[in-house]
Amino acid sequence: MHQGMQTIPDVENAEIPGIFRGTPVITKEAVDVHALVHLCPTDAISANPVSIDLGKCTFCGACAFTFPDKIRFTKDFKIATNDRNRLVVREGEAKPIALDPGLIRQEIAGFFKGSLKLRQVSAGGDNSCELELNACGNVNFDMGRFGIEFVASPRHADGIVITGPLTESMAAPLQRCYDAIPDPKIIILAGTDAISGGIFSGSAALNRSFLSNHRIDLYVPGNPVHPLTFINGVLDLIRSGRAGLSR
Amino acid sequence: MNPYKVYGPSDMMRGVTMKNNTAIPVKEIPVLQYEDFLEMNCSLIGEETHHCVNYFGVHYGNSVRLICCLADDKDATLLISSAEINPEEATNYPSFTARHLSFHAFERELCENTGISYIDHPWLKPLRYAFNRKNQGEGIENYPFYEIKSEELHEVGVGPIHAGIIEPGHFRFICNGEQILHLEIQLGYQHRGIESLFLTKKRLLQRATLSESIAGDSVVGHALAFANLWESLCGYEPDEDLQFARTVASEIERIAIHTGDLSAICTDIGYQLGSAVFGRLRTPVINFFQEWCGNRLAKGLIRPGNSHFHFSSHLGNHLKKVLDDYEPDFDEMWKEFHTLPTALGRLEKTGVISRDLSASIGTVGMTARASGIMRDIRTTHSYGLYNLLTPISIVKHHGDVYSRTKIRHDEIVQSSYYLRKIIGRIPSVAVNRRSLSAPAHERFAISLTEGWRGEICHCAITDNKGELLHYKVKDPSLHNWLALALAVRNNEISDFPICNKSFDLSYCGHDL
Numbered sequence: 214m215h216q217g218m219q220t221i222p223d224v225e226n227a228e229i230p231g232i233f234r235g236t237p238v239i240t241k242e243a244v245d246v247h248a249l250v251h252l253c254p255t256d257a258i259s260a261n262p263v264s265i266d267l268g269k270c271t272f273c274g275a276c277a278f279t280f281p282d283k284i285r286f287t288k289d290f291k292i293a294t295n296d297r298n299r300l301v302v303r304e305g306e307a308k309p310i311a312l313d314p315g316l317i318r319q320e321i322a323g324f325f326k327g328s329l330k331l332r333q334v335s336a337g338g339d340n341s342c343e344l345e346l347n348a349c350g351n352v353n354f355d356m357g358r359f360g361i362e363f364v365a366s367p368r369h370a371d372g373i374v375i376t377g378p379l380t381e382s383m384a385a386p387l388q389r390c391y392d393a394i395p396d397p398k399i400i401i402l403a404g405t406d407a408i409s410g411g412i413f414s415g416s417a418a419l420n421r422s423f424l425s426n427h428r429i430d431l432y433v434p435g436n437p438v439h440p441l442t443f444i445n446g447v448l449d450l451i452r453s454g455r456a457g458l459s460r
Numbered sequence: 461m462n463p464y465k466v467y468g469p470s471d472m473m474r475g476v477t478m479k480n481n482t483a484i485p486v487k488e489i490p491v492l493q494y495e496d497f498l499e500m501n502c503s504l505i506g507e508e509t510h511h512c513v514n515y516f517g518v519h520y521g522n523s524v525r526l527i528c529c530l531a532d533d534k535d536a537t538l539l540i541s542s543a544e545i546n547p548e549e550a551t552n553y554p555s556f557t558a559r560h561l562s563f564h565a566f567e568r569e570l571c572e573n574t575g576i577s578y579i580d581h582p583w584l585k586p587l588r589y590a591f592n593r594k595n596q597g598e599g600i601e602n603y604p605f606y607e608i609k610s611e612e613l614h615e616v617g618v619g620p621i622h623a624g625i626i627e628p629g630h631f632r633f634i635c636n637g638e639q640i641l642h643l644e645i646q647l648g649y650q651h652r653g654i655e656s657l658f659l660t661k662k663r664l665l666q667r668a669t670l671s672e673s674i675a676g677d678s679v680v681g682h683a684l685a686f687a688n689l690w691e692s693l694c695g696y697e698p699d700e701d702l703q704f705a706r707t708v709a710s711e712i713e714r715i716a717i718h719t720g721d722l723s724a725i726c727t728d729i730g731y732q733l734g735s736a737v738f739g740r741l742r743t744p745v746i747n748f749f750q751e752w753c754g755n756r757l758a759k760g761l762i763r764p765g766n767s768h769f770h771f772s773s774h775l776g777n778h779l780k781k782v783l784d785d786y787e788p789d790f791d792e793m794w795k796e797f798h799t800l801p802t803a804l805g806r807l808e809k810t811g812v813i814s815r816d817l818s819a820s821i822g823t824v825g826m827t828a829r830a831s832g833i834m835r836d837i838r839t840t841h842s843y844g845l846y847n848l849l850t851p852i853s854i855v856k857h858h859g860d861v862y863s864r865t866k867i868r869h870d871e872i873v874q875s876s877y878y879l880r881k882i883i884g885r886i887p888s889v890a891v892n893r894r895s896l897s898a899p900a901h902e903r904f905a906i907s908l909t910e911g912w913r914g915e916i917c918h919c920a921i922t923d924n925k926g927e928l929l930h931y932k933v934k935d936p937s938l939h940n941w942l943a944l945a946l947a948v949r950n951n952e953i954s955d956f957p958i959c960n961k962s963f964d965l966s967y968c969g970h971d972l
Contacts, residue, residue: 216736216737216740219740229750231747231750232751254661254663254666255669271759274754274760275665333625335627335650336628336649337650337652338627339673340677340967341673341676343625344677348743352736352739352740353739365624366623380650380651382651383620386628406673412657412666412670413673416591416656417592418656419652419653
């Protein structure tokens with residue numbers, strides 16, 4: 214076989230081919246704000262100031278198609294953060310989305326810098342984020358080279374990656390899985406559905422109480438998450454904190 | 461031997477006949493006595509040319525209108541009939557399922573959602589524990605599993621959370637040593653209330669977004685079913701530019717997911733080379749979606765009456781290049797894989813579902829075709845530009861894991877051929893595209909597409925203001941989950957993963 218080298222050598226500086234809707238830029242351009250806000254299928258856009266919440270955004274791009282002078286999505290795929298507020302991008306503010314190192318718990322860098330094993334739980338996920346999380350480990354993205362892998366048992370895991378809007382029927386299994394992971398452990402929300410409920414927001418079939426009872430260590434937006442967004446987000450989480458063993 | 465009256469063409473007036481992707485006034489659907497309704501549908505379904513594509517209940521006050529949609533694969537028509545019942549008054553309805561097993565999931569759903577109770581349904585258990593189910597006293601944690609009390613047999617419970625990155629569902633095996641005697645699959649963990657959300661989220665973009673979130677591995681299949689349905693409700697004829705892009709997207713999705721499945725099948729038999737190579741071959745295919753519409757799974761690509769992403773000749777050339785690069789490597793890997801005795805030994809005669817069994821439980825799509833049954837909406841109820849491709853369905857005959865693997869290979873080769881055939885005639889970008897009007901009042905619409913997994917069916921009913929009164933989604937998985945449960949009988953439990961992957965059914969598509 215002669216498949217050649219298929220792996221993306223530098224995941225931090227790779228470029229996604231073609232169109233990618235990453236960090237948006239919102240100008241100060243005056244537009245019909247009511248129409249803009251009403252356009253968004255997941256109410257991710259707010260007025261005064263005009264802002265987009267990437268935790269709610271499905272990245273469909275409808276706002277940018279209708280108001281191209283107001284909103285533009287850049288190809289910046291590094292949109293993961295550990296601060297929920299940083300997912301809100303406001304008009305006139307053009308700065309990249311990044312983690313707040315001050316919010317990273319000390320034991321994360323202490324324990325997980327070189328090795329992080331994750332248990333994935335799909336709680337109503339539509340299998341799109343699941344496909345992309347699987348892709349993180351394929352020969353193209355090769356997340357394993359950084360010591361980051363998905364494992365079968367929560368007993369072997371250092372954290373949990375949740376996809377989907379968190380259904381009522383998955384509330385109890387999710388909690389049991391989390392409880393089975395030894396301390397210290399982290400929680401990552403992958404995808405818009407997990408972060409805010411996405412298009413399922415308001416459904417009576419959801420039970421999102423797990424999120425209000427636990428601290429979230431990383432938010433990875435996307436519909437679905439792009440493997441490069443996920444890998445870079447996790448790398449930033451385990452590499453940019455200050456190491457220390459105390460809590 | 462049939463004690464029932466056999467219905468023939470003269471009885472067709474008992475239902476209304478329509479075509480795929482059309483809408484009719486609701487009042488044209490005849491309302492039959494339940495007994496006649498049952499007789500007609502059950503008689504017709506005994507013939508292989510007919511199968512049930514959707515059967516559901518719509519609440520009208522205290523009563524429930526049952527609507528059954530049978531496809532006539534020979535005439536390319538859909539026969540819609542209905543009956544009105546009051547579940548609270550009568551509790552002793554004879555079931556369709558007792559006559560033909562292929563109705564079993566529909567009637568379980570009807571029982572769960574409307575409270576209709578059947579006297580002779582063989583397996584009347586909750587289907588998905590929908591949030592708006594009639595019996596709120598029952599919970600998913602108390603699902604009544606089939607049990608065998610025995611000293612020799614043991615049970616194995618797997619899930620709802622599985623070992624890989626995969627959706628949740630519970631599998632309960634009853635085994636004799638390593639041998640599976642019985643498998644019961646309990647789903648519902650993924651239930652998000654999608655059908656209700658179609659009614660409560662009223663903006664078109666919200667509904668289009670919902671449709672592409674039904675099953676994220678079948679974005680094109682479901683989004684297209686919604687777009688076609690909505691356009692027929694609005695009396696909108698999509699232009700060639702739209703039709704072209706949708707047809708191309710459908711076949712790219714088929715190639716991408718089939719390739720990923722071949723990788724996963726290799727993973728499950730521990731064949732690392734196939735796993736890695738098929739895995740990486742999928743990447744440029746889904747990256748083509750990225751380049752086309754900015755999303756690797758084609759979310760955002762298909763919109764009713766509109767498109768932001770014209771399929772340009774530049775994209776056509778690029779797609780040709782993607783296929784040119786894909787084909788030789790795919791071909792080489794396939795030859796390596798399917799001549800490897802250790803691989804074939806795991807696939808052949810494993811997880812067999814015979815033609816008769818497949819027909820009796822009403823499988824659809826790739827699963828049916830791998831068991832020798834021609835079920836393919838592209839050929840029998842054509843839509844989009846498939847009539848230009850004169851598609852021929854690929855049918856396999858052994859119904860084993862190997863058949864379901866080989867059919868993926870053959871369908872990839874075929875889809876690639878279709879794409880090459882069609883990209884020679886890219887239509888120019890549509891100018892002055894007509895915009896959608898509001899949906900017509902009191903209409904019933906139905907849309908069928910052939911996703912990579914099988915037939916997807918969406919139905920909608922509008923009220924006297926043109927608002928959605930009912931929305932019904934059916935993923936092919938609803939039919940096919942039982943096939944998996946039956947296919948693993950008498951196999952070793954260690955072969956369960958490979959059987960499961962060979963069907964690759966959707967949890968979220970089933971749970972909705």
